[in-house]
Amino acid sequence: MKKSEIAIIGAGIIGMTCALQLSKLSNINITLYGKAPRYSQHKTTAILETSFGMYKEITSLNESSRYVYKLDKFKIIDQLSNKNKILDFDSNEINLNSFAYNIKDNDLSKLLNKEIEISKNIKREEFFVKNIKLKLDEVMIETLENKKLYNLIIGADGRNSLSRDYANIDYEHKKYKENILVTTIDHINDHQSTSYEIHKNGSLLTSVPLSKKKSAIVYINDKNILENLIKENKLQDIFNLSLRDFLGEITINSDISQLPSEVIVVKKLAKNRTILVGESAHVIPPLGAQGLNLGIRDIKEIFSLLKENNAIEPGSKIILNKYNEHRWLDIYKRQKSVNILYNSMMGDNPKYQLLRNIGFLGLNKSKILRKILLNEGLVLNANSKK
Numbered sequence: 001m002k003k004s005e006i007a008i009i010g011a012g013i014i015g016m017t018c019a020l021q022l023s024k025l026s027n028i029n030i031t032l033y034g035k036a037p038r039y040s041q042h043k044t045t046a047i048l049e050t051s052f053g054m055y056k057e058i059t060s061l062n063e064s065s066r067y068v069y070k071l072d073k074f075k076i077i078d079q080l081s082n083k084n085k086i087l088d089f090d091s092n093e094i095n096l097n098s099f100a101y102n103i104k105d106n107d108l109s110k111l112l113n114k115e116i117e118i119s120k121n122i123k124r125e126e127f128f129v130k131n132i133k134l135k136l137d138e139v140m141i142e143t144l145e146n147k148k149l150y151n152l153i154i155g156a157d158g159r160n161s162l163s164r165d166y167a168n169i170d171y172e173h174k175k176y177k178e179n180i181l182v183t184t185i186d187h188i189n190d191h192q193s194t195s196y197e198i199h200k201n202g203s204l205l206t207s208v209p210l211s212k213k214k215s216a217i218v219y220i221n222d223k224n225i226l227e228n229l230i231k232e233n234k235l236q237d238i239f240n241l242s243l244r245d246f247l248g249e250i251t252i253n254s255d256i257s258q259l260p261s262e263v264i265v266v267k268k269l270a271k272n273r274t275i276l277v278g279e280s281a282h283v284i285p286p287l288g289a290q291g292l293n294l295g296i297r298d299i300k301e302i303f304s305l306l307k308e309n310n311a312i313e314p315g316s317k318i319i320l321n322k323y324n325e326h327r328w329l330d331i332y333k334r335q336k337s338v339n340i341l342y343n344s345m346m347g348d349n350p351k352y353q354l355l356r357n358i359g360f361l362g363l364n365k366s367k368i369l370r371k372i373l374l375n376e377g378l379v380l381n382a383n384s385k386k
């Protein structure tokens with residue numbers, strides 16, 4: 001049987017993960033376009049238990065690997081009013097050893113790249129894709145070096161996706177007034193594998209475990225406020241004010257990076273022989289370890305569609321429509337819930353704040369509500385079906 005040619009555009013974490021996962025299928029040839037990425041040295045990703053299985057299969061990673069730091073407990077501290085309201089979650093509640101495994105993006109990229117280099121089923125084109133042309137039964141990809149025809153394109157080219165534009169997929173792009181700041185801190189106390197999320201009116205500060213007395217920081221706040229805090233050298237004071245009670249005295253041990261806080265919602269997930277995965281298909285603010293994990297579920301879906309329908313052309317409308325149908329609700333639900341949560345923290349709309357207060361009261365008392373929240377991913381999507 002003739003193998004179908006599939007191109008994956010974008011060799012970021014999602015593109016590389018997708019290439020390795022699909023390389024297990026014998027009925028397709030995969031070509032991966034783009035250079036190996038270089039992420040900010042502070043950027044880490046908490047990979048949920050359900051997604052980590054894929055990394056155990058396609059790389060040498062496992063729970064005790066030196067690159068991963070466990071996230072066993074999760075504490076949400078609401079500092080909206082004078083009194084702290086604290087919500088505690090423990091992975092034991094849903095019978096897991098850990099909610100997630102935190103890893104530096106650069107470490108994960110290196111591990112993936114190493115596997116791709118030795119894979120016989122993945123062809124590398126380390127060039128930027130310049131142009132895509134839709135033909136009758138195929139798609140042509142052009143780089144500065146060459147032109148090639150494919151049956152299906154998988155767009156893993158991130159938030160400014162070129163493949164999304166060439167496939168003529170509309171999307172909404174919203175930029176929030178906040179920026180996302182990432183850095184790393186040292187602290188006196190051991191974090192005990194706990195992630196802390198400090199909610200204040202207009203800001204969100206999250207610490208995620210690294211080695212025992214180090215944590216990664218994600219701090220979302222108004223761009224101008226962040227600018228001033230940095231200029232006046234007050235960031236460390238802010239971190240101490242919110243986190244010292246839990247982690248002991250804190251020092252920022254490195255420089256910082258900033259990203260815009262934004263949302264991208266596509267109108268379709270697949271069209272014109274193109275399937276979108278990862279941030280080309282969905283961008284959400286970094287709350288509750290959702291982003292990469294949504295992308296992993298995109299990859300799982302493509303994998304099972306191509307495996308179960310191996311007699312059907314990968315770029316056909318049947319496959320594209322199935323992908324769209326099967327992924328739509330999960331992505332829609334995550335985007336909705338993360339955005340409601342985001343607006344309840346960053347905005348001053350009383351409707352959202354009321355929702356938060358009711359949520360906090362209920363969550364402290366109700367076991368059922370806590371389980372729904374854990375399972376449905378408003379905190380951590382630790383028990384997704386896929």
Ligand SMILES: Cc1cc2nc3c(=O)[nH]c(=O)nc-3n(C[C@H](O)[C@H](O)[C@H](O)COP(=O)(O)OP(=O)(O)OC[C@H]3O[C@@H](n4cnc5c(N)ncnc54)[C@H](O)[C@@H]3O)c2cc1C
Pocket residue numbers: 009010011012013014015033034035036037044045046047127128129130156157158159160161162180182218259277278279280286288289290291292293294295
């Ligand atoms: C601060 C922060 C913290 C986060 N924390 C978490 C977390 O704890 N857990 C979680 O699940 N998610 C988290 N996320 C989300 C997660 O980081 C992203 O979902 C994920 O990294 C997106 O990966 P990607 O491969 O889709 O996109 P990218 O990493 O942007 O990769 C896209 C790649 O495509 C390449 N490319 C673009 N155009 C072309 C072209 N024309 N030709 C060839 N190549 C091209 C780019 O160079 C790039 O390498 C976080 C996000 C942020 C901002």
